[in-house]
Amino acid sequence: MALSTEDIKKIAHLSRIEVDDNEAAATLTKLSGILGLIEQMQAVDTTGIAPMSHSQDISQRLRNDVVTKTNEREAFQAIAPHLGNGSTEPAVANGLYLVPKVIE
Amino acid sequence: MEWEVVIGLETHTQLQTNTKIFSGASIKYGAEPNTQACEVSIALPGVLPVLNKEAVQCAIKFGLAINAEIAPRSVFARKNYFYPDLPKGYQISQYELPVVGKGAITIQVPAVGKNPAYEKVINITRAHLEEDAGKSVHGGFDLEKLDEAKWDEPVTKGNFTGIDLNRAGTPLLEIVTEPDMRSAAETVAYAKKLHELVQWIGICDGNMQEGSFRCDVNVSVRPKGTGKLGTRREIKNLNSFKFMTQAIEYETRWQIEALEDGGTIQQATVLFNPDTGETRAMRSKEEANDYRYFPDPDLLPLEVTEADKAAVRANMPELPEAMKARFEAEYGLSSYDASALTTSRDLATYFVATVNSGAEAKQSANWVMGNISAKLNAEDRTIAASPVSATQLAQLLKRIADNTISNNAAKQVFEVLWSREIDVDEVIEKLGLKQVSDSGAIEAMIDEVLAANPAMIEEFKAGKEKAFNALVGQAMKASKGKANPAQVNEVLKRKLSAS
Amino acid sequence: MINSSLKQLGEMLQAKKISSVELTQSFLSRIQQYNPDINAYIALDEAKTLTQAKAADALIASGDTTPLTGIPIAQKDIFCAKGWKTTCGSKMLANFIAPYDAHVITQFDAAGAVNLGKTNMDEFAMGSSNETSYFGGVKNPWDFKRVPGGSSGGSAAAVAARLCAAATGTDTGGSIRQPASLCGFTGLKPTYGVVSRYGMIAFASSLDQAGPMAKSAEDCALMMNVMAGFDERDSTSLQREKEDYTRDLHKPLQGLKIGLPKEFFAEGLDANVGKVIEGAIAEYKKLGAEIVDISLPNTGLSIPVYYVLAPAEASSNLSRYDGVRYGHRAESYTDLMDMYCKSRAEGFGAEVKRRILIGTYVLSAGYYDAYYLKAQQIRRLIAQDFVEAFKQCDVIMGPAAPSTAFKAGEKVDDPVAMYLQDIYTISTNLAGLPGMSVPAGFSTGSDGKVLPVGLQIIGNYFDEARMLNVAHQYQQVTDWHAQIPNLGKPNLVLPEELK
Structure with a gap:
């Protein structure tokens, strides 16, 4: 599967990682090498083999529906990132996390 | 050309649990922002999900209620996308293997104009467990701290959204139908039926204002008679049945007009604006979604055994259909009455409690659906909040049955009971509504009436029926309305024929 | 004192020959x-x-x-420790002070151990040389020009240089065993699910497993007694009886069947490393072990499979680093999309970004079946290879890494060459099996540098106690594990008898 820089940019956008043209080109070379390695899999006939997601064949354990968590907002918001753009204030107000306006 | 609208629903029902689906954080509504956002809710590095047993049981209950297949093994998957109210950058949901498979719900579509009422089976494709996202709050918070920042347009003070993650991780059961509905009326009938059912089985509080029951409606249109489905647009997050009707009707018209103008429909997610009554496409969902679903490696397959199902079934309430049939058989109610009494579990419970307290079934049904319902509707109360309890109502109905009071007097007593906490017999006593059933007293009174109205007796004998009614009226008046009318009738008839 | 075993240190502390404060201070200095x-x-x-x-x-x-009370332990910076900076080797978390404790940290605290500090690592555990750390590379104590291996490179160097009594590591594809081999000490990756992952920052959830890195098998056993155990907060944590991992240390090895997979001794293995491993096998024969030739035919596929599954899981696991709630947020941004893309572009290093991109690609629409699903199918084939192999032998042995420590910068620009470092270790992660690296001798490189070589021991599920026994018995008759680098003269010249 040959990748193009356009593909790199598309994947980078899906991943929310900014890449400029130079980075995209450099990434393309390395990713192509890695994908070449991955391509070895295609030679294997896997017809009828069940995919393996977990190494142990066990089922999900269930948790009792009991409140075990307390309010730790203060501690959690103490590590909020800075607002940026010249402000070193934490990006929180009135207990809410602040982000640039979400447009619906 | 005649058009046909094709509608399918995806309903997010918030499950009635104490805690989130994957953590022990409370899900109480209305808490201060982020005070119920634990380390799992805000997706701190290193945290892991553990599935809530109660949420699984709610899903099984629903599956059993709609006679669906319950998957012996279902899988949680990650749906990957970035959004500030989605702290992990993925939503844990079920994708290829949902816990509840195919089932069905029978709906009653009410009569509209000349079109009679009818029943229809709506097929349920699947129902799966997933976690809710947080909430975006626009405005209403203190942004003074932004003053010192130097923003480049378009990020300016006031251009910020606040994120509250209290709701993030709330358990949801997403119930998906086949595209089986053909009108807004059918859609609303289904939504209402589902709304009643999830409350009936106790898995959802049904509170639409608080977002406990949210519907996404997929609407497409096609020329009537064609088999192929048209391109659909999804109306997101409808939280009232009224808006649902408005939105579907608007969207249907909009799509038909677009097609008739020679245009095509683009698949889109749209929002309904209750102020304008219109739908519009969301801007943020423009880019093609590629959710990159894959099985969540932090969770193992969910197994539901026959024993698990049996345990849930043992704790399930009688379902509305079964209860309706029982009401008909056990109490001799009409299909209509039985159906009306089983629209909600609280209503049915109230009715049964009234009967069990000694009231006659048919009369109980009439009062519950008549006087009680009218009052509740007028005051926008639920039956659970009725000021007149089932025992009180039964007591009142017993007083009619044992001839203590008349039907009319009972309505007066009911009015008093509704507004104050008081015993039925005390009201009857205080209002002096007790009927006179003492035959000696009634005979003496009628003798007086007959003596005072010889002309009426003549008229009666001349064959004028009205004269009899006038005599009854005189007798009731003389008793100040307290005489038992049936007894008055009987005594008067006897005396007239004897004279 | 710095060379004393955990057992000796424990005895000295309990006999009050030294205090924990004195011991800790000696390590701190x-x-x-x-x-x-x-x-x-x-x-x-x-x-x-x-x-x-x-x-x-x-x-x-x-x-x-x-x-372990009073003993200073170094913690890999992948474990959240309340009040400690927890960076995972990334700029993204350079200022992240963890507000909660990982299960592993809680266990050490409960045992009375002392947290000596957080050790360097490849960024988000993605690397085999520790060169992807935002906080700079780590020097191999045997030769400062060389890498310590990775991703647990800081813990590895700390153990080898006796900058701690023992350390923790995590192993997703070899991150405990490969650095243990390159730095010459004993490291154990337990069966997946034996040590809770709660609070351990996720790289590839279905493969990540924490384990001890220490001076000997006996020390590893004591560490395991603290680290292993059920944790209800991790759905993949296994509910098993608590074990004493020291219980089998002293069992003789007479009759032990050692499987040697031919694929571990094929092309790609440094000849000198191969000789050291052969020497170790000869030693085991002297101890009464039997050698069985086995085959793990899909070994070669473990790298392609790993580089689909691990990046896929990682791409999703790392989506939470979005600059909203914690971690790096870009200093300047114009809107939400810009904030996301800049924060992540700035916060992640080149290798992490590469893996996110690969993971996103293999999960994206149209490629899922060809990559992700295919990889999961081959993963089963690889696991089945081991099931077959363990029908013929008790433990499997081979090299832990294909070469001795390589020079810093040597493979930085060639990710594929770097990935091949884990050729012998990855398959056990895919199968979920336990694996160890035990010092087995030294090899002289082309530049005359004498560097340690690790023997890998792979056990069946939950066979950690037996593997520790197998390693411990070897360490009773050899002293490779007791060799220490001369930090004053990093280019150690070994005495003739050790060459």
């Missing part, structure tokens, strides 16, 4: 002396560490102790 060169630690907090040491001394005074 060694760290002060050597860490500026070696860069094994990212975060040190003397005050916190000494507070714990004082508390440990109080426990010892009161007689309320465990074998």
Whole structure:
């Protein structure tokens, strides 16, 4: 599967990682090498083999529906990132996390 | 050309649990922002999900209620996308293997104009467990701290959204139908039926204002008679049945007009604006979604055994259909009455409690659906909040049955009971509504009436029926309305024929 | 004292020959002396560490102790430790002070151990040389020009240079065993699910497993007694009886069947490394073990499979680093999309970004079946290879890494060459099996540098106690594990008899 820089940019956008043209080109070379390695899999006939997601064949354990968590907002918001753009204030107000306006 | 609208629903029902689906954080509504956002809710590095047993049981209950297949093994998957109210950058949901498979719900579509009422089976494709996202709050918070920042347009003070993650991780059961509905009326009938059912089985509080029951409606249109489905647009997050009707009707018209103008429909997610009554496409969902679903490696397959199902079934309430049939058989109610009494579990419970307290079934049904319902509707109360309890109502109905009071007097007593906490017999006593059933007293009174109205007796004998009614009226008046009318009738008839 | 075993240190502490504070201070001063060169630690907090040491001394005074009470342990910076900077080797979390404790940290705290500091690592554990760390590379104590291996490179260098009594690591594809081999000490990756992942920052959830990195098998066993155990907060944590991992240490090895997979001795293995491994096998024969030739035919596929599954899981696991709630947010941004893309572009290093991109690609629409699903199918084939192999032998042995420590910068620009470092270790992660690396001798490189070589021991599920026995018995008749690098003269010249 040959990748193009356009593909790199598309994947980078899906991943929310900014890449400029130079980075995209450099990434393309390395990713192509890695994908070449991955391509070895295609030679294997896997017809009828069940995919393996977990190494142990066990089922999900269930948790009792009991409140075990307390309010730790203060501690959690103490590590909020800075607002940026010249402000070193934490990006929180009135207990809410602040982000640039979400447009619906 | 005649058009046909094709509608399918995806309903997010918030499950009635104490805690989130994957953590022990409370899900109480209305808490201060982020005070119920634990380390799992805000997706701190290193945290892991553990599935809530109660949420699984709610899903099984629903599956059993709609006679669906319950998957012996279902899988949680990650749906990957970035959004500030989605702290992990993925939503844990079920994708290829949902816990509840195919089932069905029978709906009653009410009569509209000349079109009679009818029943229809709506097929349920699947129902799966997933976690809710947080909430975006626009405005209403203190942004003074932004003053010192130097923003480049378009990020300016006031251009910020606040994120509250209290709701993030709330358990949801997403119930998906086949595209089986053909009108807004059918859609609303289904939504209402589902709304009643999830409350009936106790898995959802049904509170639409608080977002406990949210519907996404997929609407497409096609020329009537064609088999192929048209391109659909999804109306997101409808939280009232009224808006649902408005939105579907608007969207249907909009799509038909677009097609008739020679245009095509683009698949889109749209929002309904209750102020304008219109739908519009969301801007943020423009880019093609590629959710990159894959099985969540932090969770193992969910197994539901026959024993698990049996345990849930043992704790399930009688379902509305079964209860309706029982009401008909056990109490001799009409299909209509039985159906009306089983629209909600609280209503049915109230009715049964009234009967069990000694009231006659048919009369109980009439009062519950008549006087009680009218009052509740007028005051926008639920039956659970009725000021007149089932025992009180039964007591009142017993007083009619044992001839203590008349039907009319009972309505007066009911009015008093509704507004104050008081015993039925005390009201009857205080209002002096007790009927006179003492035959000696009634005979003496009628003798007086007959003596005072010889002309009426003549008229009666001349064959004028009205004269009899006038005599009854005189007798009731003389008793100040307290005489038992049936007894008055009987005594008067006897005396007239004897004279 | 710095070379004493955990058992000896424990005995000295309990006999009050030294205090925990003294012991801790002696390590802290060694760290002060050597860490500026070696860069094994990212975060040190003397005050916190000494507070714990004082508390440990109080426990010892009161007689309320465990074998690890008062012993200073280095923690890989992947474990959240409340109040400690927890960076995972990334700029993204450079200022992240963890507000909660990982299960592993809680376990060490409960045992009365002392947290000596947080060790350097490849960014988000993605690397085999520790060169992807935002906090700079780590020097191999045997040759400062060389890498210590990775991703647990800081813990590896700290153990080898005796900058801690023992350390923790995590192993997703070889991150405990490969550095143990390159730095010459004993490291164990347990069966997946034996040590809770709660609070351990996720790289590839279905493969990540924490384990001990220490001076000997006996030390690893004591560490395992603290680290292993059920944790209800991790759905993949296995509910098993608590084990004493020291219980089998002294069993003789007579009749032990050792499987040698031919694929582990084929092309790609450095000839000198191969000789050292053969020497170790010869030693085992002397101890009464039998050698069985086996085959793990799909070994070669483990790297392609791993580089689909691990990046896929990682791409999703790392989506939470979005600059909203914690971690790096870009200093300047114009809107939400810009904030996301800049924060992540700035916060992640080149290798992490590469893996996110690969993971996103293999999960994206149209490629899922060809990559992700295919990889999961081959994963089963690889696991089945081991099931077959363990029908013929008790443990499997081979090299832990294809070569001795390579020079810093040598493979940085060639990710594929770097990935091949884990050729012998990855398959056990895919199968979920336990694996160890045990010092087995030294190899002289082309430039005359004498560098350690690790023997890998792979056991069946839950066979950690037996593997520790197998390693311990070897360490009773050899002293490779007791060799220490001369930090004053990093280019150690070994005495003739050790060559």
